[in-house]
Amino acid sequence: MLQGWPPPVLDPAGPYATSVSLLSWILFGMGAAVLVIVLVALYLALFGRPALQAKVGGKTAIWVGGVAFPLVVLTALLIYGLSLTRHLSDPITGNELRVRVTGEMWWWRVAYLDGSGREVVQDANELHIPVGRPVVLELQSADVIHSFWVPRLSGKLDMIPGRRNLMRIQADKAGVFGGQCAEYCGGPHALMGFKVIAHQPAQFAQLMAARMARQTSAAPVAAGAGAQLFESTGCSSCHRIAGTGANGLAGPDLTHVGSRSSLGAGILPNNRGTLMGWIGNSQAIKPNNRMPPYTVLPADQLNALATYLEAQK
Structure with a gap:
């Protein structure tokens, strides 16, 4: 399993997630309280004494429990929720x-x-x-x-x-x-x-x-064959590597691909084998993604390409 995955949704690690988590627990609590109230009312309506059944089904109960209570509670939750999370989209101040x-x-x-x-x-x-x-x-x-x-x-x-x-x-x-x-x-x-x-x-x-220094420096060439293949197979038309003639914008920037911990948008660990597999046939790993398969490339060429990309850090 990849590190950090699956992401826990109620384990905040910063102030902005803390406010969202707090609001979530409040909503869970309110939802549970409303469920209990509804179940109690249902029990009284079905099995309570006739006097209680009349009260539960009366106009006052409907106006209070069905209109006034939801209006007050939901309005309060809306105002509190907006005030609690308003800082999540604060404008840029220049210090961030x-x-x-x-x-x-x-x-x-x-x-x-x-x-x-x-x-x-x-x-x-x-x-x-x-x-x-x-x-x-x-x-x-x-x-x-x-x-x-x-x-x-x-x-x-x-x-x-x-x-x-x-x-x-x-x-x-x-x-x-x-x-x-x-x-x-x-x-x-x-x-x-x-x-x-x-x-x-x-x-x-x-x-x-x-x-930042790497943006203006020549790309490291771990294997000349890999660099040549990257150009001749058309990789450079979709991908960019700083310091080379590869300036494609259709696919991910590969200037630092060798230092990434994962491939395919977080679905695979980044190592020689997975990199070769992704280049050879990413469609078998992530169907319908926009990278075409390169099944015609033999293993030695896939290895050369993977070696070249591993050096990009």
């Missing part, structure tokens, strides 16, 4: 880490932004954040409606084509937190996972410095 996450069919495009909103580091399917610092996610979609949800770090929010929605997340401890697309988006929707990896601030700063 900013990341743009774009939902694709069926993976996640990730771009780290500078203070002016310019993309400085590209990645896919996982997000690295510092412990204890708020992160503002700019959520958008490139095709259909998706929904971003990492339960231990925040609530969930839809990603709607043509619209940018803001959501805050924060991790109060280091770790790996699993997420999932929470809006049915067709095809392999259930296999559209996500990971957030929280680092101590010093480690996160080192990671980002290395990745």
